[in-house]
Amino acid sequence: MKSVLITGANKSIGFESARQLLQKGYYVYLGSRNLENGLEAVDILKAEGLTNVEVIQIDVTNQQSVDSARVAIGKRTDVLDVLINNAGVYGVNPQNALNATIDNFKNVYDTNVYGVVRTTQAFIDLLRHAHEPRIVNVSSSVGSLSLQSDTGWQFHDFAKFAVYASSKSALNMYTITLAYELRDTAFKVNAVDPGYTKTDFNFHQGTGTVEEAASRVVKYALIDHNGPTGKYFSEETNPETGEIPW
Known part of the structure; x- marks a missing residue:
């Protein structure tokens, strides 16, 4: 049975990604910063008959x-x-460039960038033992420098979040570099935007569902040896191929 670790999986897109991978036969290590919240999430999944799951307490900032x-x-x-x-x-x-505080930048980067680095480096040895290891970094289309500078982009005048967006741009660069370093291996490493999803992350102002968002993430966790690596996907932005510019 294949296994997966999902950070921040006690709710929203992470939780739904856990559910969908359990349904596909994976053993899920459900990462949760708060152990109690993680245990509650596991109980919900087990009540649905999805038993191959356990909580792993993990704070990616620590x-x-x-x-x-x-x-x-x-x-x-x-x-x-x-x-x-x-x-x-x-x-x-x-979140604007002239007024966002340094502490705000530090706190967001500690999770969105450094947390990914910490976790990837910590688990790379176990991933190397897999036959077809996969790393999916959950990003956002707002981290695309190309889209952000395109006045024709539908969110050009809306998605100017100096702190959050720049953290996803940094995450994207890490994804590119990581994929390059692992290019001669069986690894597939990609950045995936789940889309503008209705969750508490955006005060439920999104337009998509967590089910649809999670399916986009799970898709790139399941790609075979012919699948892409070192790519950036947003099926909401580009429904035809999914790939968007960095």
Whole structure:
């Protein structure tokens, strides 16, 4: 049975991604910063008959917590097939370039960028033991420099979030570099935008469902050896091929 670790999986898109991968036969390590919230999420899934799941307490902003999560999973398995770096934060307002505080930048980057680096580096050894290891970094179309500078983009005058958007741009660069370093291996590493989804992340102002958003993430966790790597996907932005410019 293949296994997956999903960070920030106790709610919203991460939780639904866990549900969908359980339905596809994966063993899910449900990452949650708060253990109690993670246990409640696991109970919901098990009540649905999805039993191959357990909570892993992991705060991606804390190196000791990440290391402890690695030890915990390492006691259960020598192989991790998929890592979904889903945990993310928006930060606080103001998000404009002239007024956003340095502390706001630091807090958002600590989760959205450094947290991904911490987690990926901690679990890369278990991933290397997988036959077809996959890493999915949950990004956003607002992190695209090309789209942000395109006056014809539908969100050009709306998605100017200096803190959050720039953190996703940084995550995208990490994705490109990681995919390049693993180019001669069986790894597939991609950045995926789940879309403008109605969750508490955006005060339920999104237009998409968590089911649809999670399916986009799961899709790139399941790609075979012919699948892409080092790419940036937003099926909401580009329904034809899914790929969008960096």
